[in-house]
Amino acid sequence: MRQRVVIAIALLARPRLIIADEPTTALDVTIQSQILKLMRQQIAEKGASMILITHDLAVVSEMADHITVLYCGKVVERGRTRELIETPAHPYTRGLIDSIPDTAHRHDRLRQIPGSIPDIRNLPTGCNFRDRCPRAQALCAEREPDLARQHATLWAACHFPLKPGETA
Ligand code: SF4
Incomplete structure (x- = not known):
């Protein structure tokens, strides 16, 4: 929930570019999937771009x-x-x-x-x-x-x- 709140705060100002550094670290795969889906939806709706920093290639290949x-x-x-x-x-x-x-x-x-x-x-x-x-x-x-x-x-x-x- 904290991660969702932080993502909501980040998107409130309608940024054109979001830099997300390990946004799903330490989450289990179900919550990770929900967070990534939420981020994708919000970014598409707001017309923003994102730089995603992570060591997780599975996440990168799904998102980038x-x-x-x-x-x-x-x-x-x-x-x-x-x-x-x-x-x-x-x-x-x-x-x-x-x-x-x-x-x-x-x-x-x-x-x-x-x-x-x-x-x-x-x-x-x-x-x-x-x-x-x-x-x-x-x-x-x-x-x-x-x-x-x-x-x-x-x-x-x-x-x-x-x-x-x-x-x-
Ligand atoms: S083969 Fe490529 S990656 Fe490997 S040591 Fe040589 S330059 Fe580096």
Whole structure:
């Protein structure tokens, strides 16, 4: 209920842009679904736009038209939601998608991205993701990759991006 009240307060002033930072954290899935539905309805009725900040890719894929993926505070991939979810080019995005529990394979082990985020005060040379990346090569330690167009609407910062259909 508190979350609903906060959303109502945010919408009262008829903002053109709403920035929602983890709006459904700590809610169970039923309430989360109700809150997201309410936000979608209100935003559509008021003709507003929303920047949704979350670690929950399932929520993002339900709510967003475009996704931007950040790692260590930098954009590593961005594009239209469907393209990014179905054919991600950056290994970090691939890892995030693969770590979503798959209820159709309940007895499989949950997949995870190995290692942890580096200390922001002591980042590695080159690509920030290289210590955790299954595709890392020597070049990744030498030079930070630039954000470059991969296909259609998708942009990724990676020296060895995944091609559509590649899984790792
Ligand atoms: S630049 Fe290299 S280390 Fe970084 S994500 Fe791409 S392949 Fe992995």
